[in-house]
Amino acid sequence: METFFDSNKHPKTKLTVGGSKKTGILQAIIDTGFDGYLSLPINVAILLGIELIGVEPVQYADGRTSQELVFSVKVNFYGKEKIVPSTLTASSEALAGTSLFSEYELTINFPKQKIFLKKV
Secondary structure, eight states: OOEEEOTTOOEEEEEEEEOSSOEEEEEEEEOTTOOSSEEEEHHHHHHHTOEEEEEEEEEOTTSOEEEEEEEEEEEEETTEEEEEEEEEESSSSEEEOGGGGTTEEEEEETTTTEEEEEEO
């Protein structure tokens, strides 16, 4: 898995993700304020053919609560394929949440634009 900063200074990771129709590589912003696994753009979810697995209550950073559809997504993470839950976003950017990194020590050095990921 590759981690990097994009031109807008967002920390990102490249992930291989898949559904029933297709597998592809996407760039996801590493979102330390998101405690889920993934949030995929709707158009990406449709292309991949990800499967609906349920509905979960969520609370946003601004305090709002909502019910979100949850989908099953295959993710190749450091050479291991995992099935993780994903929500959808109307944004064009995918988000990688902290649950995806739960087995790793993640350090983001913003001034130097460096991301360090170490299995713990």
